[in-house]
Every structure is written in C-alpha cells, then in structure tokens.
Ligand SMILES: Cc1cc2nc3c(=O)[nH]c(=O)nc-3n(C[C@H](O)[C@H](O)[C@H](O)COP(=O)(O)OP(=O)(O)OC[C@H]3O[C@@H](n4cnc5c(N)ncnc54)[C@H](O)[C@@H]3O)c2cc1C
C-alpha cells in the first residue's frame with residue numbers, strides 16, 4: 215500500500231499544511247509518495263523530498279499547473295491514482311477544491327477533514343461545526359482524504375527522498391487563473407502561529423483593528439477574526455476563523471469582542487489556552503475560555519499593550 | 525441561460541445539536557430546520573442574475589424526504605421558477621448527491637449550477653466539485669463575486685491566502701462563499717406566489733442512479749466539552765495567570 219500526498223506549494227516552497235498531511239499519512243503505515251505539480255517547481259519538490267517519512271517525490275512541471283487549478287490537477291492525479299491506496303491533501307482551500315473532483319472522477323467517496331486515523335480505512339471526522347465526531351470506515355479501493363492540519367503535528371525535515379519527473383497531463387483549458395490578491399503580513403501565518411489574537415464585531419471598525427495589531431506584535435501573534443468582522447469589511451476574508459473559515463489550534467487564543475457563536479468556536483476550540491475579553495459577562499465565549507475578562511476592550515487592550523511593553 | 529440551484533434542508537445554524545442518547549444519530553426531534561445558509565446565498569445569486577436579465581430560468585433542486593419541500597418553497601419564494609424534489613429517505617453521501625444532480629443537469633441542460641460550498645450539517649464541502657468532475661465542467665469554488673459574460677464566467681474566489689480571480693468557460697459549477705451576497709428576506713406576496721409555482725417530484729430510481737454508500741459510520745460521539753475557566757478581575761491578573769499559571773507568554 216502506498217499513499218500519495220498532493221503537495222500544496224507556490225513552486226518555491228511547500229505550504230506547511232502539507233507536512234501535517236504527511237504526518238497523517240504516516241499513521242496509515244503505508245509507503246508515502248508526494249506529488250508536486252507546478253511550474254518551475256523544483257525547489258518545492260526538493261523541499262518535499264526532505265520531509266520525514268517521504269519515500270518518493272513525483273514532480274510534474276508544466277505551465278498549466280502554475281496556479282494549481284483544480285481541473286488540470288485532478289486529471290493528472292487521476293491518471294496516477296490507480297497505483298495508490300490513499301490520496302491525501304490538507305483540508306485547506308486548495309485541498310478542498312481539488313480532491314473531491316479527483317474522488318468523483320475515480321468514482322470513490324471522500325473523507326473530509328480527518329482529525330484522527332484509527333486504521334488505514336477508519337478515520338474520525340467532525341460534523342455539525344465540530345459538535346459531532348463521526349468514526350467512519352471507507353470501503354472504497356482508493357481512499358481520498360483531506361486532513362485537518364491542526365490535528366496532526368507536522369513532520370520535520372531531514373529526509374532525502376528521490377525525485378522522479380513525471381510527464382504532465384493535458385491542459386483542459388476549462389479554467390484560467392487571472393489574478394491573485396494575497397494578503398501580505400509580516401506576522402506569522404494564522405494557522406501556524408503559537409499565539410492568535412482574534413477580533414470580532416466588538417472592534418467596530420477596521421481602524422480599530424490597529425489596536426489588535428499592536429497587541430499581536432507585542433506577542434508575536436497572528437491576527438484572526440470572526441465572520442462578523444470579515445463581513446463588515448474590517449479585515450480580509452482569509453482572517454476568518456471558524457466552521458467555514460480557518461481552523462486554528464495555537465498555544466494561546468485571545469478572543470476580543472467576539473461573542474462565541476457555534477461557528478466561531480468550531481475554528482478555535484482546539485486551542486490550548488483561550489482568553490476572552492468581552493464587555494458582556496454572559497457572552498458564550500466565556501464558557502470555553504480558560505481566562506475571561508469582562509471588560510470594555512477599548513480599555514483592556516491598551517492596558518494589555520502597555521503592560522506587555524514594560 | 526438556465527441555472528440549477530441545489531438546496532439542502534439542514535438543522536438551523538443557530539441550533540447546537542445533540543446526539544440521541546443511544547448515539548445512533550443527531551437528535552432532530554423538534555429541532556428547527558432551514559435551508560443550508562450557503563444555498564440561500566446560491567439562490568440569491570441566481571435570483572440577481574435573473575433580475576439582471578442574465579438568466580432566463582432558475583430551477584431549485586432538493587434531495588431528501590418530503591419535508592424538503594419546505595426549502596424548495598423557500599427557494600421559489602426567493603425567485604426560483606420551478607422546483608424539483610428528488611425523493612430519498614436516507615441521508616445520501618456527496619458522491620451520490622452529485623450523481624443525482626448530474627442526472628438533473630442532463631435533463632435540464634443548464635449553463636450554470638450554483639451550489640453552496642458546504643452543507644452545515646455534514647460539513648463535507650464536496651458536492652459541487654464532484655458534480656463538476658462528473659460533468660467534465662470547470663469549477664469555481666468558494667465564490668465571493670460572480671460575473672457572467674458570453675460563454676464564460678469570471679469568479680473571485682476566497683482562498684486561504686486572500687482572493688483569486690479565475691475565468692471559467694460555461695457551462696460551469698460555482699460554489700458560494702459567505703461574502704458573495706446577503707440573501708433577501710422573502711416577502712409575504714412572494715411566499716404566496718411560490719405556492720402556485722410548479723414543484724415536481726422524481727425518485728432516485730427514475731433517475732437511474734444507484735445508491736451505494738462508500739462510508740460506514742461506525743460511531744458518533746460528542747467531543748469533550750471545554751470547561752469554563754476562571755474570570756479575572758483585571759489586565760494585571762490576566763497577565764499574571766498567562767505568565768505563571770498557563771505559561772504561554
Ligand atoms: C453558514 C454560517 C457559517 C458561519 N461561519 C462562521 C465562521 O467560520 N466563523 C465565525 O466566526 N462565524 C461564522 N458564522 C457567524 C456566526 O454565527 C456569528 O454570527 C459570528 O461569529 C459573530 O461574530 P462576532 O462574535 O464578532 O459578533 P457578535 O455576535 O455581534 O458579537 C460581538 C461581541 O462583541 C462584544 N463587544 C461589543 N463591544 C465591545 C467592547 N467595547 N468591548 C468588549 N466587547 C465588546 C459584544 O458583547 C458581543 O459579545 C457563520 C454563520 C453561518 C450562518
């Protein structure tokens with residue numbers, strides 16, 4: 215049995231969630247191959263080859279894999295899939311986009327967002343915003359799986375797997391990437407940060423998020439947000455933590471002006487320590503907070519900043 | 525241009541579900557049900573395309589038991605012209621749903637299928653991508669903006685790093701993200717009008733799709749509850765706890 219991990223990368227480096235997906239694959243007890251499909255992607259392939267536990271890297275280098283569009287990638291993956299018992303990718307927007315298409319083309323189901331591997335065919339996955347954990351067994355000949363990155367500690371580097379160049383598949387010409395507007399930040403990645411400071415509707419404006427930025431910088435933290443803060447245009451969409459946004463599990467999660475709706479909790483309940491700052495002592499967020507501070511954030515956050523600055 | 529919008533009936537997003545005491549499933553007795561929120565967004569988008577003169581007809585489709593007629597009526601009140609119930613008693617897996625939708629696409633010949641990105645009960649996030657794969661159509665998932673031109677669509681997608689813009693040829697499958705639009709509230713006159721719009725029923729068998737589950741659910745459990753900790757009096761106490769007790773800063 216061999217598992218194939220679909221790497222996520224920007225041609226130069228591997229996205230860290232791929233190392234979490236490799237970690238999940240190691241629990242299957244199979245051999246592990248990694249597919250790096252991109253355009254001028256040898257640096258990413260070399261990085262994949264260094265991940266612990268990887269036995270072989272397959273590299274497909276062609277212009278039409280440049281942006282990682284699902285249609286072309288799925289066709290390539292499907293043409294190699296029959297050699298594998300498992301196909302895995304991280305449950306990022308990339309993995310969620312590509313893998314179900316692959317599964318359908320192979321006429322198999324997909325197990326989404328696994329949090330645990332109990333056996334090579336048996337997995338735990340969340341439903342209902344994480345309020346139900348289902349143990350499911352896949353009876354398909356090829357198991358197609360997306361992996362919740364925060365549930366598996368990333369593998370380290372130090373391996374030296376061989377890289378095999380494979381022929382690219384067809385360019386289907388169905389879809390074309392026109393532009394990418396990526397959010398640039400000097401702060402750590404939201405899903406990898408040890409500390410996350412998140413703001414909600416209570417912040418009232420994008421301008422007021424500067425307060426959280428200052429706090430985050432004092433703590434070396436990443437910034438997250440509730441859906442309400444994103445919908446109101448305070449921060450970009452990729453800040454959203456929750457059931458339908460990003461899943462985070464930092465050492466410390468500080469929720470500021472966030473009420474604690476089910477959908478938000480779904481994205482941060484796995485954090486080690488949760489702090490809530492909310493002026494409403496009845497806010498549901500306090501029910502999951504290790505430390506709750508019932509206070510006006512416009513007072514408490516500046517106080518925190520100045521105390522941390524000392 | 526005809527648009528098909530698949531709408532699912534799910535537990536209302538504000539309900540915190542509980543398992544039945546024997547763990548056999550989620551307790552849905554007396555629980556409020558609603559249209560999957562992402563499908564409301566899909567319906568809204570279709571309605572706006574029709575109002576803008578870019579779509580000629582909207583067909584809403586739901587797969588499930590007879591109670592799904594509620595969400596179909598809601599879709600009709602939002603602007604769908606016709607509704608189709610594919611009768612199925614059991615909860616079907618996304619692959620089967622996608623195959624049923626493929627059969628509907630073969631009948632209806634739409635240029636666009638707008639799905640939700642995810643159903644908030646199963647949290648699968650699979651159906652739209654699977655349908656696109658089965659049809660050999662392009663897919664534009666997690667859409668926050670949709671522009672239709674002759675023979676193509678330009679879609680802004682919400683991705684982990686920010687946004688990206690893709691151009692897809694039509695016909696295509698689009699799946700909705702939260703920022704695509706804010707669904708309208710249905711008005712009483714529209715609810716009344718919806719009662720007169722056609723709602724047809726078809727069985728899974730009539731569509732020639734075999735139901736073969738690929739996943740066996742072995743166990744359902746509720747996650748361990750995170751218990752509430754302590755309230756602190758002020759910022760100084762909070763920092764002291766974080767430093768000395770939790771040791772996270
Ligand atoms: C399909 C669907 C998917 C969703 N997905 C997500 C998701 O992924 N992530 C997500 O977060 N939400 C999601 N939601 C939305 C979710 O249900 C809530 O609406 C949202 O999380 C609320 O955001 P909030 O806590 O910032 O706002 P509110 O609920 O309005 O809470 C604001 C809080 O700020 C506090 N506050 C106000 N002023 C101050 C002040 N000066 N000082 C201190 N506290 C203050 C208030 O007491 C209140 O508790 C989803 C909803 C649906 C239907």
Ligand SMILES: Nc1ncnc2c1ncn2[C@@H]1O[C@H](COP(=O)(O)O)[C@@H](O)[C@H]1O
Nearest residue numbers: 530531587639640642643648649650651
């Ligand atoms: N039973 C169903 N009836 C109609 N549409 C559905 C059904 N299940 C899923 N869908 C569609 O597929 C989307 C994604 O669902 P899922 O793959 O289950 O997360 C939903 O938002 C709907 O548009």
